[in-house]
Amino acid sequence: MSPPSKQNFILMAEDDADDRLLAQDALAESGLPAELRFVENGEELLDYLLLRGKFSENFAAPRPRMILLDLNMPRVDGREALQRIKQEPSLKCIPVVILTTSRSDTDVERAYNLGANSYIAKPVRFDALVGVMKTLRNYWFEVVELPAAR
Amino acid sequence: MNALSAQRPDALCGSPSTDIVAMRRMIFAVAGCLFLLLAVLAWNHFQDDKWFNSWTSVLGAGLLAAGLGYSLFALIGLEKWRQDCVGELARSAQKSSSLQARFSEVSSREAALAHERAALQQRVAELEKAILSLQEKSKKRRLDEMVSRQRQQELVRSKNVLEMHVQERTEKIQRLQRRYSMILNSAGEGICGLDADGRATFVNPAAARITGWDVNELVGRHIIEVLDLKTNGAAPGCDGDQVLRRKDGSRLAAECIYTTIVEQGMPNGAVLIFRDVTERKRAEATLAHKAAELARSNAELEQFAFVASHDLQEPLRKIQAFGDRLKAKCESVNLGEGRDYLERMQGASARMQRLINDLLSFSRVYQRTEPFSVVELDCVLREVLSDLEVRVEATNAQIDIAPLPAIEADPTQMRQLFQNLISNALKFQPPNQKPVVKITCRGFEADGSLAPEIPAGTPFCEILIEDNGIGFEEAYAEKIFAVFQRLHGRAEFEGTGVGLAVCRRITDRHCGTIKASSQPGRGARFKVVLPVKQFKRNQMT
Numbered sequence: 034m035s036p037p038s039k040q041n042f043i044l045m046a047e048d049d050a051d052d053r054l055l056a057q058d059a060l061a062e063s064g065l066p067a068e069l070r071f072v073e074n075g076e077e078l079l080d081y082l083l084l085r086g087k088f089s090e091n092f093a094a095p096r097p098r099m100i101l102l103d104l105n106m107p108r109v110d111g112r113e114a115l116q117r118i119k120q121e122p123s124l125k126c127i128p129v130v131i132l133t134t135s136r137s138d139t140d141v142e143r144a145y146n147l148g149a150n151s152y153i154a155k156p157v158r159f160d161a162l163v164g165v166m167k168t169l170r171n172y173w174f175e176v177v178e179l180p181a182a183r
Numbered sequence: 184m185n186a187l188s189a190q191r192p193d194a195l196c197g198s199p200s201t202d203i204v205a206m207r208r209m210i211f212a213v214a215g216c217l218f219l220l221l222a223v224l225a226w227n228h229f230q231d232d233k234w235f236n237s238w239t240s241v242l243g244a245g246l247l248a249a250g251l252g253y254s255l256f257a258l259i260g261l262e263k264w265r266q267d268c269v270g271e272l273a274r275s276a277q278k279s280s281s282l283q284a285r286f287s288e289v290s291s292r293e294a295a296l297a298h299e300r301a302a303l304q305q306r307v308a309e310l311e312k313a314i315l316s317l318q319e320k321s322k323k324r325r326l327d328e329m330v331s332r333q334r335q336q337e338l339v340r341s342k343n344v345l346e347m348h349v350q351e352r353t354e355k356i357q358r359l360q361r362r363y364s365m366i367l368n369s370a371g372e373g374i375c376g377l378d379a380d381g382r383a384t385f386v387n388p389a390a391a392r393i394t395g396w397d398v399n400e401l402v403g404r405h406i407i408e409v410l411d412l413k414t415n416g417a418a419p420g421c422d423g424d425q426v427l428r429r430k431d432g433s434r435l436a437a438e439c440i441y442t443t444i445v446e447q448g449m450p451n452g453a454v455l456i457f458r459d460v461t462e463r464k465r466a467e468a469t470l471a472h473k474a475a476e477l478a479r480s481n482a483e484l485e486q487f488a489f490v491a492s493h494d495l496q497e498p499l500r501k502i503q504a505f506g507d508r509l510k511a512k513c514e515s516v517n518l519g520e521g522r523d524y525l526e527r528m529q530g531a532s533a534r535m536q537r538l539i540n541d542l543l544s545f546s547r548v549y550q551r552t553e554p555f556s557v558v559e560l561d562c563v564l565r566e567v568l569s570d571l572e573v574r575v576e577a578t579n580a581q582i583d584i585a586p587l588p589a590i591e592a593d594p595t596q597m598r599q600l601f602q603n604l605i606s607n608a609l610k611f612q613p614p615n616q617k618p619v620v621k622i623t624c625r626g627f628e629a630d631g632s633l634a635p636e637i638p639a640g641t642p643f644c645e646i647l648i649e650d651n652g653i654g655f656e657e658a659y660a661e662k663i664f665a666v667f668q669r670l671h672g673r674a675e676f677e678g679t680g681v682g683l684a685v686c687r688r689i690t691d692r693h694c695g696t697i698k699a700s701s702q703p704g705r706g707a708r709f710k711v712v713l714p715v716k717q718f719k720r721n722q723m724t
Binding site: 134157 | 511
């Protein structure tokens with residue numbers, strides 16, 4: 034089976050429906066074209082990326098350009114998912130940005146130790162969230178170079 | 184020759200002496216004639232060899248014959264006389280010898296007697312001397328006897344006194360022995376006296392009771408072996424916590440104290456004292472268990488506090504965020520009072536967020552602690568002032584600081600303390616007044632009245648933070664340290680009322696105090712008292 038194709042979208046792992054909505058709205062408000070797809074927890078994220086579980090038959094599960102990862106999720110939380118992704122040879126080149134409410138130093142240090150590309154603490158106010166989404170989109174879609182899709 | 188021979192018979196024989204003289208003369212006469220004859224003959228012979236020539240020869244022969252006859256007669260009589268004489272001589276010799284002997288005997292006896300007499304006299308003299316000396320001696324002896332009798336009496340008296348003393352002493356010793364026995368027998372600890380080989384010479388009842396043996400079963404045995412105690416390597420003793428083996432094989436936790444007895448510089452046995460510490464061990468185990476539980480509980484609490492605050496904050500975020508969305512979406516729409524309500528809702532949730540954060544930091548005073556170390560309070564103050572720099576510049580505040588000492592404290596908490604106090608001083612000001620904050624310090628020594636565990640002379644430092652702000656009524660001086668307690672409405676001054684409660688908690692943890700005094704409109708004075716060195720019991724927190 035050939036590896037799935039890569040497409041220009043952001044895959045977000047977020048368990049909270051409100052946060053998903055806010056993220057969607059914020060990205061839309063930022064005014065830059067970008068697609069946001071969601072998975073609800075770490076297990077689903079891994080299933081998607083590894084084409085297993087409910088995505089095993091889904092040959093149309095393309096690789097995202099980047100992953101936005103919340104840390105506190107049920108079943109498999111963001112920390113575990115991050116570790117798995119960064120250990121998996123076929124997945125570790127995908128940029129993973131942690132977007133979480135936790136500001137604790139322990140979480141920040143651990144995330145970077147596990148190989149996260151960036152760590153952003155979710156802002157409280159909505160307009161700040163819009164700014165974050167805008168920055169993310171600009172940075173990861175315009176500024177940086179990413180490995181070419183194989 | 185004649186004279187001599189005449190004397191001798193006179194001396195020896197008495198009456199026949201004249202006879203003897205006559206005889207002798209005769210003999211000699213005859214002998215002389217004979218000789219003459221012989222001489223003539225010889226001359227004749229030599230003149231011519233004729234024997235029978237002349238009258239000389241006949242004369243001679245007749246003389247000769249007469250001579251011979253006389254001589255023969257004389258000889259016989261002589262012989263007889265000689266024999267008589269000899270006999271007489273012999274007898275007289277005998278007599279004389281016997282007389283002599285007797286004489287000599289007598290004389291010798293006399294001599295001996297004289298000798299003896301002399302000796303006797305000497306002896307008498309000696310004896311007299313001896314008698315004298317004996318008399319003296321006996322006198323002396325009598326004196327001595329008297330003296331010794333006196334002495335004996337004295338001795339007897341002394342003996343009686345001594346016996347009394349000994350009796351007393353013995354009684355005393357017995358009393359002491361009984362007392363010591365009582366003490367040893369009543370002791371709750373097991374006490375064993377050991378000899379140089381480690382065998383028990385004495386075992387008290389408690390030792391027997393604790394170990395399950397009888398006293399007489401233990402005496403004479405090697406205690407360390409019997410009780411299966413571990414010795415400390417080179418030292419012969421077995422100090423410290425041990426697990427001893429009882430008679431029935433069961434084990435008992437015991438605390439042992441082994442003391443060597445040193446007599447004249449040499450070790451000579453030991454005293455082994457052991458105590459049943461099962462209870463203590465149980466208490467220690469319970470304590471350790473409780474401490475572990477407490478630690479676990481604290482950790483859980485910390486976890487809970489963190490998670491609670493995190494999860495509590497999450498809905499507040501949503502309220503804020505969706506409030507903003509609503510405002511954005513309805514910008515063009517006239518909401519009227521709706522907008523105001525929305526603002527109040529968002530304000531309320533923001534406050535709740537702050538409350539949760541403050542509550543979290545309040546609980547963290549005891550949860551998140553650092554170990555005590557030497558903290559330069561000058562440094563801390565400088566850092567705090569630099570953190571508050573924006574505020575200070577904005578209000579054009581004047582901060583006067585005096586040198587502060589270095590004390591043993593939690594660095595982060597010291598920072599928190601000063602931050603809270605100084606930001607309060609800057610905050611509670613009348614509008615448009617230039618805040619003036621004075622920080623001074625003085626050292627002093629405890630007078631022993633602070634707390635029983637704080638001995639007199641312990642060094643403390645007292646830091647005074649004065650401001651020229653709005654002050655408060657003295658009546659509220661204690662109330663302001665209560666958590667969430669505020670003296671002003673939300674509209675006047677922001678804040679959750681937890682800052683001073685945190686300060687009080689910090690000073691409590693450091694075994695210090697914080698007090699406030701003030702008059703309305705006359706600023707406030709906060710007195711912080713902290714020990715320069717932390718106390719032992721506090722080191723463990």
